[in-house]
Amino acid sequence: MKKFILPALLLMALVLGACGNKQEDKSNEAAPKEDEGKSGTITYESEEGPVEVPADPKRVVVLASFAGNVLSLGVDLVGVDSWSKSNPRFDSELQDVEEVSEENIEKIIELDPDLIIGFNTTKNIDKFKEIAPTVTYTYGNFDYLTQHIEIGKLLNKEEEATKWVEDFKQRAQDAGNEIKEKIGEDSTVSVVEKFDKELYVYGDSWGRGTEILYQEMKLAMPEKVKEAAMEPGYYALSAEVLPEFAGDYMILSMFDAADNSFMETETYKNIPAVKNDRVFVANGDEFYFNDPLTLDYQLDFFKEHFLGTK
Template sequence: MKKRFILLFSILILVLSACNTNDEKQEDNDKAASDNEKDTITYESEDGPVEVPADPQRVVVLSQFAGDLIKLGVHVVGADSWAKDNPRFEELKDAATVSEDNLEQIIELEPDLIIGLSSTKNIDKLKEIAPTVTFTYGKAGYLDQHIEIGKLVNKEEEARKWVESFEKEAKDIGKQIKDKIGKDATVSVIEKFDKQWYVFGDNWGRGTEILYQAMGLNMPESVKEQALKDGYYALSEEVIPDFAGDYLIVSDQSGAEDTSYLESDTFQNIPAVQNDHIFVVNGKEFYFNDASTLEYQLEFFKEKFLGE
């Protein structure tokens, strides 16, 4: 009887030991599965779901989204020349200047995520290097675009909080500006690029999204007619007065170092210039509508319009 008891007890111990071992293995498997799930996320891109790193460490940006990644604290190892030329993007000082034409250079950077536009060249080849996500310019609103970048790099909550804060601040500053310059005052945004001049609508960077969308400031009728639909309109210096509002923002791609053109008869006869309502900005700093640039543009407008 005693031997039978000992035998049964031994069998019970073996069964319990086996169960514990299986439970431990299952826990390890569950933990491993959980860890693997954290390694990647699925982003719903314009072209369908894409598996991307949950915490990207080596991002290559072939478009205007570098400032969004900077604002979200994401490490960029390669950026296009436009972003690299922005003197305010100090976070990119160690990043390589890349283009979609130099695939070998991108391979050498060993990116874990590539971001571009739908018009970017060699997209299929880029996808062979690393998960690649592209966006169509203007398909998402300028603030929604920041949220999309946030989703892509697994920082949606941070992106949404920034958008909420920015919208509130821009609206408040816009109200102060309207109260100061008058609700009917008009604002124009023009740019000097090489020898060509352009005037812009309400969604082409250079602060247009803030002035016209966030703040609701007025656009001259001539600008509405020519630039609102396409986003921009090319013009000669001689006709700039026809598109100048009560206030004139000049984005200068030369870096705003040579503003001798302001001394020409064309500019000197513009009421905005005569009234000292002209603000010249470094176009390299003012170019895009990413989160980092939007913050800078907003502070610029606050200082220039309100004297703060």
Template sequence: MKKWLLPMFMIVVLVLAACGNKEDNSKKEDEGANESSSADTITYQSETGPIEVPANPKRVVVLSSFVGDLLQLGVNVVGIDSWAADNPNFKDAIKDAVVVENTDIEKIIELDPDLIIGLNGIENADKLAEIAPTVLFTYGKVDYLQQFIEIGKVVNKEDEATKWVADFKERAAKAGSEIKAKIGEDATVTVAEMFNKQMYVYGDNWGRGTEILYQEMGLNMAEKVKEDALKPGYFAISTEVLNEYAGDYVIFSTFNGEETSIENAGWYKDLDAVKNGHLFKVNGNAFYFNDPITLEYQLKFFKEKFLQ
């Protein structure tokens, strides 16, 4: 090769190399952009199949009883159900949230959610899914603690949820041992509620502190409650027969200022638990759910009342 051709040859090589590097860099930038885009979402394996949801949701609408689960995980909730709105445990965290129902399609669109969570079987589920990724759960399909972990999976915080569950179970079991040592291994506890002038007793998985008392603490359910309420979760009774369902201790919740009229009723005064000072009154709105925030409130209440 002639010497004058060498510089020209080297120039061509350098130019081609530079072009190649530029193409490689452009390709890497494009790939990086794709990776960033895919990292913005995760896939949650829902009951009905995989759903692509935000990896870090910023505006969540909750159409069911899962508000406390999301608040515990530090997720911003912009839409809530009416029951959550009345829970004093959530008051500060939901002050800017809007109460919505699954039928409030236009209202939900205005909230501009990036994730919607609710219960299976609700009306307009298809329309909701057009607004934002929508994850629906069947109530009771998994136990209440696994439900929190499932919510954690949806919002990409499974580890945080799992750690809380392990810690909660340990603390609740310890409190249960202390309570049984105080009230006796054979003592029975009944969870009762007056709502809209109807009396109910509850099994071991229907909120109101039942999961803690029976599942985690291992306290005993009154036999008649076990017969009628354990399988369905709750059982409606007349006030006159409450004493037949009442255990040695009663957790009694009321709503809407019913407490005064109840305390003056003959059936209430005749309760053995009332006579023995073993009936503990609670705010129904604060005790209604079984999310982590409510569970913490319930656990603190039980420790204070049973161990005082």
């Protein structure tokens, strides 16, 4: 077993620049305020300093994993990264939105954006700044909920973002209490993903619903997973040792293109969670982000499979 070199999907969607995503309040103290000189702009305090951005952006390009955050706040997108574009959860919202990348400078110019959002590792940032106000984030600098509030500040919708975060935390914690009452305080849950030729287990801050299960619901993590995956956020393992990392319940994130033949082995079939019908299979393409649209979907998924409700 060894820690893996991140596949492109994870690199693009969740992993750029950082391991952790635990809830720490690193939000900017000052909310964006209207620029005294220009009625149509606000000043957002970004990682790189103040940036003048539209007070009511209409044509946003996202070159990172924040498309769901922007969509959930009712702001129009004109361009998104490939992984957001291919996410089935976003199909209807992104139907008429162009797929772009950090290399598509000419295409982005044609889209005439009024705001561009990316990671601090996004290429060609200086060129994008010449096209439109550009704000970047270091992945993991904010926990997953504070990140949404930051996007809310950027889009001049901090109140809406904060209201959603408070409501979501309450809903997730309430559901967690119900789940623990049903399965027992000591029952463990592991999050496993089959991608390409590898199996992975995840800690408490790497998407795939881990933030909900472990941070909000406070469900127990198997000791083996805690030892191997908590600090780096993920751990690669072989199918032969999966039983050592399997919880009493397993969330199994799967991709159609992956080789899932491990599920036909006796090793897998003899895992107690498998034998007791306590494996909940999720569509990996829908499950890896941690924006509000995805988080609401993940919460409904857990309520349906653990409790039989939504």
